[in-house]
Amino acid sequence: MDNSLKHFFSSLRDHIGNIVNLNEHIDTEKASQYIRSNIEFKGPNAYILAFAIVIASVGLNTNSIPVIIGAMLVSPLMGPIFGIGYGLGTxxxxxxxxxxxxxxxxxVIxxxxxxxxxxxxxxxxxNPTELLARTNPTIYDVLIALFGGFAGIIEISRKDKGTVIxxxxIATALMPPLCTAGFGLASGSLKYFVGALYLFSINSIFIAIATFLTVKYLKxxxxxxxxxxxxxxxxxxxxxxxxxxxxxxxxxxxIMIRENNFSHTAKEFIxxxxxxxxxxxxxxxxYSHSKPxxxxxxxxxxxxxxxEISAIYRSAHKYGLTDDQIIITQRAATDQSEMTDRVAIQSIYERSDKEIQKRExxxxxxxxxxxxxxxxELPYEQITNELIAQYPSLSDVTLTRGYSISTDSLGRTEEIIIILKAGNRISQENMEKLRKWLTVRLDFENVKLLQQ
Known part of the structure; x- marks a missing residue:
């Protein structure tokens, strides 16, 4: 038993090793040639980049995600970034x-x-939601850039290339931040310009780091x-x-992880x-950027x-927030006459939201x-007509649902009770046939059939 178990684990280890092994599928020489040939930026590449940027800008301008994705597929921006990581690694x-x-x-272009x-x-x-999304880097952008870089350089190094690049x-989204920076420059908005360039820098640096680490690992x-x-x-x-x-x-x-955790905690507290x-x-x-x-x-x-203020602070402590981190502004509460229309609408919504949910x-x-x-619900009229068709002498039919209660255990059993009244009394045999027919007809087992 021990030998067979050892053999199983040994075979499993070899199988997993074979799956994760890259050496048989990698061609570093061709990958080097590919990277070196793709950092060149002249001729058609300059025009393609400018056209792709305009396409992406239109997509951001109209909040059209498919257009933005199309522009990212056209862009030649990835080459020099992989080149920097490759140069560091070699x-x-x-x-x-x-x-x-x-x-x-x-x-610059x-x-x-x-x-x-x-x-x-x-x-x-x-409503520039797509533009705003390119000005606030998060830890998710770091992870996407890092693992996107790993996927990209391994794809470049693979003998049989696919569509991973x-x-x-698309995943690392290098172009939209540059378009947003252009919008910031055109509109004079420093927030858009700096935020977008920061996001582009984060994406580029982590793609380059992933390339550097992979180039070192693959020798x-x-x-x-x-x-x-x-x-x-x-x-x-x-x-x-x-x-x-x-x-x-x-x-x-x-820093991004800390800011993300604080934002998540703050929203839970609210x-x-x-x-x-x-x-x-x-x-x-x-204000996740302030200290604290x-x-x-x-x-x-x-x-x-x-x-009530003390209660808010005590609740904040449960979420790891200190008194210094909580700022309470009561201008709308102390001066109702100065409340804006937006505040009034929000207040109506917030007050009624729970009530609406309760009513729903x-x-x-x-x-x-x-x-x-x-x-x-029983089909009273239809069942009565069907019974009269079988026994024309019926003068009265009573149908109802009820419960049979046991006097010993007080347990109850649901029943359908049918009482027939006919000019000519129906035989016991025919009553049993009728009962069986009614159990099938009503799709209910406990049918009690009585005759007056």
């Missing part, structure tokens, strides 16, 4: 410089093309140097550059404390008493009860 400083220079040119579009575009941005281009051929001193100097320079890129990126990821005794939270702001992060609550209704629950329960009642 100690090729000249290649890093070329890739970075081409990436910088691409970024992208922002200029987007800015020109938004300057001349006749379309108004009434297209998927990586891509290193750059060759005739001078050992220069090789040593370049190795140190690349190591320093890698550390400079990775350490701030890891720090940024940690959901739990939405309705107060004589007032309510009608709006809130989360803060949550501002806007109160409407009657002004809070001190004990009651209506749903009543509908279920009504359906259950209708399902038990």
């Amino acid at each position: 100690n090729d400083t000249s290649f890093i410089k070329t890739a970075f220079k081409n990436l910088l040119v691409m970024v 992208s922002i200029l093309a987007s800015s020109i579009y938004f300057l001349v575009s006749p379309l108004e941005l009434e 297209s998927g990586v281009a 891509f051929p290193m750059a060759t140097f005739t001078d050992p001193a220069r090789k040593k100097r370049v190795s140190r320079w690349v190591a320093a550059l890698t550390v400079i890129i990775i350490i701030p990126s890891v720090y940024s990821a940690v 959901s739990e404390n939405k309705e107060l005794t004589r007032s309510y939270i009608y709006d809130y702001d989360i 992060p803060k949550l501002e609550l806007y109160i409407a209704g009657e002004a809070l008493r001190q004990e 629950h009651i209506i749903s329960s009543m509908e279920k009860e009504l359906q259950a009642y209708k399902s038990k």
Whole structure:
């Protein structure tokens, strides 16, 4: 038994090792050639990038996700980013410089093309949700960029290439932030410009880090140097550059995780404390970037008493929030005359939301009860006509549902009770036949048939 178990685990280990083994499916030389040929940015690539940027800008302008996806499939932005990661992994400083220079040119062209579009575009941005989504990087953007980078470089290195690169281009979404930066430049909005460039930088850096780690793991051929001193100097320079890129990126990821956790905790706290005794939270702001992060609550209704404020703080403590992190603003509560239309509408909605849900629950329960009642309704008229067709002498038919109660256990059994009254008495044999027919006809086993 022990030997067979060992054999099973050994065979399972070998099978899993065979599945995850990359060596047989990777061609590092062809991958190197592919990466080197795809960092070039001249001729058709410059026009393709400008056209793709305009397409993406139209998609962002109209909040059209399919158009944005189409633009990302056309864009040649991925090449130089993979090139930077590849150069770091192979100690090729000249290649890093070329890739970075081409990436910088691409970024400038992208922002200029987007800015020109938004300057001349006749379309108004009434609800720029897609643009806003490109200004607030989250930990999810880091994860998408990192694992998208891993998928991309492994696809490039694979002997039999598929369509993974297209998927990586869509998932990592490099173009939309550049379009948003262009919109920020055209509209003079520093928030859009800086936020979008930050998101683009985060995506690019983590794709490059994933490429660097994979190139090292797959043992891509290193750059060759005739001078050992220069090789040593370049190795140190690349190591320093890698550390400079990775350490701030890891720090940024940690900060994002903390901010994301605070936002999640704050929303849970607000959901739990939405309705107060004589007032309510009608709006809130989360300042996750401040130190420490803060949550501002806007109160409407009657002004809070001190004990109610203390109750809010005690509830916040349960969620790991301190008193210093909670800001309570009661302007709408203390001065009802200054409440805006937006506040008034929100207050009506928030007050009635729970009541509406309660009523919907009651209506749903009543509908279920009504359906259950209708399902038990007997076809009185039809059954009577069918009985008269069999026994024309019937003068009266009574049909009803009821319960037979046991006097010993007080247990009850549901029954359908039918009482017949006929001019000519029906024989006992025919009564039994009728009872059996009625159990089939009514699809109910407990039929009690009586005769007056």
